[in-house]
Amino acid sequence: MNDQWIIFENVSKFYGEILGVNRVNLTIAPGITSLVGPNGSGKTTLMNLMTGLIQPTRGRMSVLGVSPSNPQELFRKVGYCGQFDSFPKGMTGYEFVKSFLAVHGLSPKEAEEKTWRAIERVDLVEAAHRKVAAYSKGMRQRIRLAQSIAHEPVVMILDEPLNGLDPMARAETIRLFRQLAQGGQLLIISSHILHEVDKMSDRVVLINNGYILAEGGVLGVREEKLEEHPMQIMIRCDRPQEFASRVFASDSVVEATLHQDKQGLFIKTRNADAFYQLLNRVVVENGINVDSVSPVDDDLNAVYHYLIGSNGGSS
């Protein structure tokens, strides 16, 4: 399976005495994997390690069976879109994408064809022959995305790819990511926009101060924190006090709090499945009218909050 996954084995990176990442053991499978963590947590370091832009101080890693220290082979498979708004001076969007395809070794004809295909995918055809310096931030983000997908890599490493995009462009870009992932490509995305990460990712890697705190599906990670942080569920119903008194006797319920408007309540539980069964029974037996049942903290935002201790400035 080594040739289908990205594998980190006990990888550490120090910048002098400053820790980049420490003792990272990670296996990244096809689909969309998001790296989530506050600024300076080590997300970009992890991405730079994957792309061979920096060498690990300790440990080893492979990207689909290829060592990052072998750029010739690695970058046939990998496309990288860094977080910095960087471009060689004076190029148009078209030239920017095409010139780097030439560096990849594509003939001028092939490079031209693939350049247009990539530019079409990010919806920048009309602006293709304008100078990148005259692009808006969102356009620059999109053209960088185009250059990273143009050579049709199987692995795409995208550092903050949604930064600077307006809501429409974000939705389009997320759709493109899902499309690529469904085709079997492996996407690694770092982002601060937690609700969008939550929406598009198959799994997340939470990182803080250079250490991996958790990895896996958001719900899986959330369940692992149930003991420490019971799950909160909000129930809107006509008789919240009575509902609270009925369910509170159950072992699965840790806490029940009435909502300020007296039209609902918050339940904290360490066993959501058992609670949902209890809820059904209580509702049927007592004839309580329930308007809605919704988990409050089973999303990435909550997981981030519980593991890292702040919302990380997420939007």
Place this chain on the structure above:
Amino acid sequence: MAVYEHTYKPYEGKLTSAWSRFLVLPRYAYQDLFKYKLFTALFVLCYVCPLIYTILIYLRHNVSALAIFGANASDIARELPIGGTFFFIFTVIQTLLSFIFTVIVGPVLISRDLANNALPLYLCRPFSRFEYIIGKMSVLMILLSAITLVPGLLLFLFQSYLEGGGWMAENWWIASAIFTLSFLTLVMLALLAMAFSAWIKWRTAASAALFAVLIIPFPVGFSIQGLFNTTVGHLLSPIMAFISLAKLLFRLEWTDAILTSGEAWFVFAAYAAICLLMLSRKVRAYEVVS
């Protein structure tokens, strides 16, 4: 759980050979440079001297043309001997012009990429730091070759053709001198320009540094010689190394070589090593320094 259809197919078409990929950098650099009319005009002006030299060589071998000007062929042959000095002067003139081009093109070669944080963009390709440096170096090397090396050797061939009678076989050392001295100068200028470009972001300062490193050690060497009666100070000067090597290669009899051939090569090697060290320290893909 996500279900993947695995419709993805990687690119399986033909690729250009890996060794030639560094040429992408000069290709785009020239597109950019020759957009400026002033630069193109300056480049064309660099061919005035080769043109004059071509005319001189032609006239020297054309009795009827000389007759038009009322000149005698044997007088001209005596006044205008075509040998080491003739080609040395040509090489010096063209080298000075190539220095001007180095000052124009060199300081922004790497500094722009560093300032724009564009280095990781290059290094995120099947492209190594070495290839990046070779690519950037070739921007200057190809351009300066077109001013110095190529016209010099073409003039030599033209003279050989017109002179005939084994002139080429007798004077092959001139071609060798043109090639060695021009190539060495190009490598030195390119390395110095790139090293300063990597370390100094401000174009004017980089140009001034380039100028200073090439010019200042020359009088310093003479000052040290005057004060301490030693030629060691000349080991600092690439210009003195150039003159000394030129004297030997072009077999010049009208000037003294202060440095020996070995010392001249040592100066070039030392400067090249320092430049490569400076480049290896700066040309890195780091994006994050915390």
